[in-house]
Amino acid sequence: MAKQAFSRLGRWCSRMFAVECDPSSDPVYFALTKTPQTRQCSERQAFEKIFRKAKSFSLHVCTEDKIQRAKFYEDIKNNTIPGVSRGCSVFDVFSFHPDVKNSALRGFLVRGVADIQETGLFDELVRNPGLNVCTYVLEEDTEHWWQHLWSKAEDGRMVVVEKYCLVPAEKPEHHPSTLNIINSDVFYKFGDACKVLRECTKFIPESKELLELVDQGLPLKREGRFPVIVIEGLDATGKTTLTRSLTDTLNATLLQSPPQCLSPWRPRFDSEPALLRRAFYALGNYITAGQIDRASAHAPVIVDRYWHSTAAYGIATAVSGRVDNLPGPGSEVYRWPVDLLQPDLVLLLTVSPEERIRRLRFRGAEKTREEAELEANDRFRSKVEQAYKRIEDPACVVVDASPPPDQVLQQVLLLIKNKCHL
Numbered sequence: 001m002a003k004q005a006f007s008r009l010g011r012w013c014s015r016m017f018a019v020e021c022d023p024s025s026d027p028v029y030f031a032l033t034k035t036p037q038t039r040q041c042s043e044r045q046a047f048e049k050i051f052r053k054a055k056s057f058s059l060h061v062c063t064e065d066k067i068q069r070a071k072f073y074e075d076i077k078n079n080t081i082p083g084v085s086r087g088c089s090v091f092d093v094f095s096f097h098p099d100v101k102n103s104a105l106r107g108f109l110v111r112g113v114a115d116i117q118e119t120g121l122f123d124e125l126v127r128n129p130g131l132n133v134c135t136y137v138l139e140e141d142t143e144h145w146w147q148h149l150w151s152k153a154e155d156g157r158m159v160v161v162e163k164y165c166l167v168p169a170e171k172p173e174h175h176p177s178t179l180n181i182i183n184s185d186v187f188y189k190f191g192d193a194c195k196v197l198r199e200c201t202k203f204i205p206e207s208k209e210l211l212e213l214v215d216q217g218l219p220l221k222r223e224g225r226f227p228v229i230v231i232e233g234l235d236a237t238g239k240t241t242l243t244r245s246l247t248d249t250l251n252a253t254l255l256q257s258p259p260q261c262l263s264p265w266r267p268r269f270d271s272e273p274a275l276l277r278r279a280f281y282a283l284g285n286y287i288t289a290g291q292i293d294r295a296s297a298h299a300p301v302i303v304d305r306y307w308h309s310t311a312a313y314g315i316a317t318a319v320s321g322r323v324d325n326l327p328g329p330g331s332e333v334y335r336w337p338v339d340l341l342q343p344d345l346v347l348l349l350t351v352s353p354e355e356r357i358r359r360l361r362f363r364g365a366e367k368t369r370e371e372a373e374l375e376a377n378d379r380f381r382s383k384v385e386q387a388y389k390r391i392e393d394p395a396c397v398v399v400d401a402s403p404p405p406d407q408v409l410q411q412v413l414l415l416i417k418n419k420c421h422l
């Protein structure tokens, strides 16, 4: 057996396999076993739902290096999958050790590709050491489904190096999309976010300039005497409107995260995979922290978005499917970074989904959305809002931002007076 195949197996054994057919319900979970077991009739439904006796194959990105893996995954998603899946169904899949942090590998299952094994592309995919390529085979007499893991033999032929029987399994405690959040979607230390950007200076030269900007020391304990108030909320909940009026009323300094000085680089990082995008926003908070430190020596400081936004969007984007797939309240993913300056008060503006859509429309956005997209966005909206509310130390105070602007301002001024004695 080829060397490459051995290393593949080391990472593959004792894993579970999850197929996400429908974002509004649980994935279908399978254990991978060497020893087939007699199955209940009802379990056939799991196979019927996924495979429907059609020829299927899956690709998992298993490159060791995290940055390479993130970039390769995007490449497979945007280039390879559309090319091979015309007329097929494509599902997101996870290969993972149940409830083990950082064990999830993401991939795709393509159902209905009749002749993939006869194509040059199949050889190309199997030869790629960064991919685990599997086909799925029904053993007609026993009705067992097998996952065949492919590799290249020493003589150059494509061979099946391992076979696992798929056995329907209970859902694990943690949804597989939550397992890799720490240090991939949310960073809890300045050094961890820097490390990611340092490693990508080769292909994103802008990262070098960014690192030079943030390399000016970390203010953890604030020197300033004036209170620092952060305004958080989804897009169009009224943050810009409120932060402006608060700044005027309190004679405060208005700051934002990411800070203005990062604006030229933002589109570049927004087009990168989540790992790089999130590291960029994480560092933005540390730059804003330095500005808060200096400004709060002279006047109250109002901040338009800060850490809560970075974490809530990072978590909500990473976690697939339903809101209840989010890590539960109290999970370590909701903790404040150990070395980031803390504000005195964080206010979360909330409005009903209908009012938010009305405000977005008024601003001229989102007029032509399909119904399905609206529904998907609604799920995302709920996940961001729940994640916001679960972040701790400091937790945010929820403010109903549906009344007219002056009433929202009065309500917030009262809160600030009570909590910050301003």
Ligand SMILES: Nc1ncnc2c1ncn2[C@@H]1O[C@H](COP(=O)(O)OP(=O)(O)O)[C@@H](O)[C@H]1O
Residues within 6 Å of the ligand: 233, 234, 235, 236, 237, 238, 239, 240, 241, 242, 359, 360, 362, 363, 401, 402, 403, 404, 405, 406, 408
């Ligand atoms: N309290 C409010 N009542 C009604 N409309 C509001 C209110 N606050 C803001 N808006 C309007 O909603 C839209 C989004 O507000 P904005 O302050 O830009 O939100 P954000 O900064 O959170 O994206 C704007 O057109 C704004 O005029």
Ligand SMILES: Nc1ccn([C@@H]2O[C@H](COP(=O)(O)OP(=O)(O)O)[C@@H](O)[C@H]2O)c(=O)n1
Residues within 6 Å of the ligand: 234, 235, 236, 239, 257, 258, 281, 285, 305, 306, 307, 309, 310, 311, 313, 314
């Ligand atoms: N402190 C911040 C601010 C924004 N963000 C990211 O930026 C996006 C929202 O920023 P935006 O500028 O479009 O929001 P608005 O202020 O326009 O409502 C979110 O999707 C987050 O991913 C962040 O991660 N951390």
